[in-house]
Amino acid sequence: MTSTATVPAETPAEHVIETELLTKKYGEVIAVDQLSLRVPRGGVFGFLGPNGSGKTTTMGMLLGLVHPTSGEARIFGDPARHPATLRRVGAMVESPTFYPYLTGRANLQYFQGISQHGSPEEVDRLLDVVDLSKRGSSKFATYSLGMKQRLGIACALLGDPELVFLDEPTNGLDPAGVVEVRELIRQLGTGGRTVVLSSHLLAETELVCDNVAVLSRGRLIAQGTIEQLLRQHDELRLRTTDDVQARTTLKTLGWIERITDSDEGLLVTAPQDRAWEITRALAQTGIYVNELVPLHRSLEEFFMEITGTDPTTGKEKA
Amino acid sequence: MTLGIINLGRWEWFKLRKRWMLWILLVFAILFGQLAVWGGFFSYQNLQRTGGELTVPATLQQNQGRVPRTVACNDLLSGDPAKQPADLDPQVLGGLTAQCRQQATTLPERLARAYQGFTLPGSFSSALSVVQTLALILIAILTASAIGIDYGSGTLRSVLTKGTGRWPYLTAKLLTLGLLAALGLIVVLATVTISSTIAAAYAGAVPVSSAGERTWSDAGTALGKAWLSVLPYLALTTFVTVLARSSAAGMAIGLGYYFLEQILIALLSGLFSWFTNVADFLLVRNISAFTQASGGTGGGFGAAGALPDATHAIIVLSVYTLALGAGAFWLFERRDVQGATAG
Numbered sequence: 079m080t081s082t083a084t085v086p087a088e089t090p091a092e093h094v095i096e097t098e099l100l101t102k103k104y105g106e107v108i109a110v111d112q113l114s115l116r117v118p119r120g121g122v123f124g125f126l127g128p129n130g131s132g133k134t135t136t137m138g139m140l141l142g143l144v145h146p147t148s149g150e151a152r153i154f155g156d157p158a159r160h161p162a163t164l165r166r167v168g169a170m171v172e173s174p175t176f177y178p179y180l181t182g183r184a185n186l187q188y189f190q191g192i193s194q195h196g197s198p199e200e201v202d203r204l205l206d207v208v209d210l211s212k213r214g215s216s217k218f219a220t221y222s223l224g225m226k227q228r229l230g231i232a233c234a235l236l237g238d239p240e241l242v243f244l245d246e247p248t249n250g251l252d253p254a255g256v257v258e259v260r261e262l263i264r265q266l267g268t269g270g271r272t273v274v275l276s277s278h279l280l281a282e283t284e285l286v287c288d289n290v291a292v293l294s295r296g297r298l299i300a301q302g303t304i305e306q307l308l309r310q311h312d313e314l315r316l317r318t319t320d321d322v323q324a325r326t327t328l329k330t331l332g333w334i335e336r337i338t339d340s341d342e343g344l345l346v347t348a349p350q351d352r353a354w355e356i357t358r359a360l361a362q363t364g365i366y367v368n369e370l371v372p373l374h375r376s377l378e379e380f381f382m383e384i385t386g387t388d389p390t391t392g393k394e395k396a
Numbered sequence: 397m398t399l400g401i402i403n404l405g406r407w408e409w410f411k412l413r414k415r416w417m418l419w420i421l422l423v424f425a426i427l428f429g430q431l432a433v434w435g436g437f438f439s440y441q442n443l444q445r446t447g448g449e450l451t452v453p454a455t456l457q458q459n460q461g462r463v464p465r466t467v468a469c470n471d472l473l474s475g476d477p478a479k480q481p482a483d484l485d486p487q488v489l490g491g492l493t494a495q496c497r498q499q500a501t502t503l504p505e506r507l508a509r510a511y512q513g514f515t516l517p518g519s520f521s522s523a524l525s526v527v528q529t530l531a532l533i534l535i536a537i538l539t540a541s542a543i544g545i546d547y548g549s550g551t552l553r554s555v556l557t558k559g560t561g562r563w564p565y566l567t568a569k570l571l572t573l574g575l576l577a578a579l580g581l582i583v584v585l586a587t588v589t590i591s592s593t594i595a596a597a598y599a600g601a602v603p604v605s606s607a608g609e610r611t612w613s614d615a616g617t618a619l620g621k622a623w624l625s626v627l628p629y630l631a632l633t634t635f636v637t638v639l640a641r642s643s644a645a646g647m648a649i650g651l652g653y654y655f656l657e658q659i660l661i662a663l664l665s666g667l668f669s670w671f672t673n674v675a676d677f678l679l680v681r682n683i684s685a686f687t688q689a690s691g692g693t694g695g696g697f698g699a700a701g702a703l704p705d706a707t708h709a710i711i712v713l714s715v716y717t718l719a720l721g722a723g724a725f726w727l728f729e730r731r732d733v734q735g736a737t738a739g
Contacts (some may be wrong), residue, residue: 092410138732139734141557142556143553143556143557144732144733145730147730161559161560161561161564162559163559164556164557164559165558165559167557167559169557171557172550172553173550174551174552174554175549175550175553176551176555177411177545177551179414179415180411180414184414187410187552188411189404189555189558191407191410192404192558193558193559193560194400194403198531233554264713336475
C-alpha cells in the first residue's frame with residue numbers, strides 16, 4: 079500500500095471529539111454509561127475495551143447512527159450527528175458494508191458522490207492505496223474478507239476526512255496485510271488528522287496509538303497516552319542480600335505503592351525513575367542490591383489488570 | 397437541501413440502473429402494454445371477420461354432450477347453406493340468427509370502439525388499463541428492493557456516516573422511485589405508440605361510426621391517473637420495508653396486500669353487510685375507483701361491485717399516502733441503525 083497524500087486543514091478546536099455524560103440504554107441494559115471522553119486533535123487514538131464494552135455503540139452515537147439516551151456528543155465542537163459535521167469524518171464501523179452488485183470502484187464512486195467530496199481521480203488513488211487497483215472492476219460480492227476490509231478503509235478515506243473512525247480494521251487481513259494497514263494508520267495519523275482506532279488487538283494498538291481510552295461495561299475506566307497509562311503502575315523486580323529486611327525498609331518509603339513477594343525476589347510497584355532512591359535507602363540500612371530489573375508491562379497486561387477481562391472474548395480472566 | 401436531495405437522487409439512479417431487476421420489471425411492463433395493443437388488434441380482426449360470435453351451449457346442440465362452441469354471425473347471416481351449422485335445430489338456428497341481426501346494428505360502433513382500443517390515442521388508455529394493475533406490483537417489488545437493500549446489506553450505516561442526513565436520503569429514494577415509475581409508464585407508452593402505428597397500418601381502413609372518439613386528453617388523464625395511483629402503493633411498501641427493515645417483508649406485503657384486500661372484500665362483504673362501508677376505505681378498492689373515474693383506465697379486480705366516487709377515492713388515497721409516508725419517515729429518522737439484517 080502506498081501512502082495517502084494530503085493533509086487536512088487545521089481547525090481551532092483542541093479536541094476533535096468531546097462527549098459529556100453520554101449514555102445509551104437498551105431497556106434495562108446500559109450499553110454506554112455517562113461517558114465523558116476527550117479525543118485530542120492529531121495522531122492515532124485507541125478506543126479499547128472487551129467485546130460488549132460499548133465501543134461500537136459509542137462510535138454509532140458519534141456518527142449519528144445511534145440515538146443517545148442522554149448526554150451530549152460533539153465533533154469539531156459541533157453536534158456529532160449533524161450531516162455537515164459528518165461530511166468531515168470518514169468511518170468504517172464494524173464490518174465494511176457495500177452494495178454487493180456494484181464493483182469496488184462503483185461503490186467508492188457512489189459513496190464519494192453522495193458525500194459530494196473529492197475528485198474522480200481520488201477513487202483510483204484510494205484503490206491503489208489499499209492495493210485493490212487490479213480488482214476495482216470486480217463486484218463487491220466476489221471480494222474476500224480482507225479485500226472487503228481494505229475497500230472499507232478506502233471508503234473511510236474518501237474526501238480526505240479530518241477524522242477517521244476505524245473499527246477493527248485488520249479483521250480478516252493476512253499478516254502482511256496487517257502490517258500494511260498498521261503502516262497506513264500511522265501515516266494517516268500524521269499532519270493534523272485524527273484516527274480513532276477501535277480494536278481488541280492490543281499488541282497492534284500499542285504499536286500505532288498515541289493515546290488510548292479504555293471502556294469496560296460501558297464506562298470509561300482509563301484514558302491517556304500509552305506511556306502514561308503503562309507507567310501508572312510501574313514495577314521493579316528486586317533481589318537483595320536480605321529480602322525480608324529490605325521489605326521492612328521499603329515500607330517506610332511513603333511513595334512506594336505496593337510490595338509483593340515472588341519466586342524471583344520482591345516486586346515493588348513504584349515509579350521506575352525513582353529506583354536510585356530505593357537502592358540508596360537500602361544501602362543506608364546495610365542491605366545491598368543484587369539485582370534491580372525494571373519490568374515493562376504490555377498494554378494487554380495493563381488492559382487485563384484494569385478491566386479484569388480478556389480483550390478478545392470480554393470474559394473475566396481466571 | 398434541495399440540491400443535496402437532487403444529488404442523492406442522481407446517485408440513487410446510479411445504483412438502480414446497475415441492477416437487473418429494474419430492467420426486468422420494465423420488460424414486463426412493456427410486454428403487458430404490447431399485450432393490450434396486439435390483443436385489441438386481434439380481437440378487432442376477429443370481430444371484422446366473424447361479425448361477432450355467439451356461444452352455443454352444449455344443451456342446444458343436436459348431438460348433446462358436445463362441448464359448447466361458437467358460431468360466427470357473418471356465417472349465420474350470409475344465407476349460404478354451406479356456412480350454416482348442421483348440428484343445430486332450425487329453431488335454435490333461427491334464435492341465433494335473430495340475435496346476430498340485432499347485434500349487427502351495433503357492429504359498426506363495436507368495430508370502431510375495438511379499433512380505437514389499439515390505435516392512437518385510444519391504445520394509451522387500453523395499455524394503461526392493463527399496465528396500471530401490474531405497475532402496483534412492480535413498484536412494490538422495486539421499492540422494497542431499493543429500500544430494503546440498505547438494511548439487508550447494512551449499507552445504510554455507510555450511507556448515513558457520509559453525512560447524507562436521514563430525511564434527505566429517504567426523500568431522494570422515494571422521489572427517484574416515483575420518477576422511475578413515471579418514466580417506466582412513458583417508456584411503455586412509447587413502445588405502445590410504435591406497435592399501435594404498425595397495428596393501424598395492418599388494420600386497414602378506419603371503421604366509420606357515430607361512436608365518440610378517444611382523445612389525447614383522455615390519454616393524458618389516464619397516464620396521470622396511472623402514475624398517481626402508484627404513489628399510495630409506493631408509500632405502503634416503503635412503510636412496511638422500513639418498519640420490518642427488510643426487502644422481503646416489503647415485497648411480501650406489497651404483493652400480498654393487493655390480493656388479500658380483494659379476498660377480504662369478497663368474503664366479508666358476503667357475510668356482513670356493514671363491511672361494504674369499511675371496504676370503501678380500503679387502499680386497492682380506492683385505487684380502482686380513482687382510475688375508473690371519468691377519463692381513467694379502470695382495471696384491477698378490485699373494480700368489481702359499486703366503487704366509491706372519485707372525490708372519495710382521492711381523499712382516501714391522499715390520507716393513505718400521507719399517513720404511510722409520514723410513518724416511514726418517522727421510523728427512518730427515529731430508529732437506531734444496526735448492522736446487516738440480510739433480509
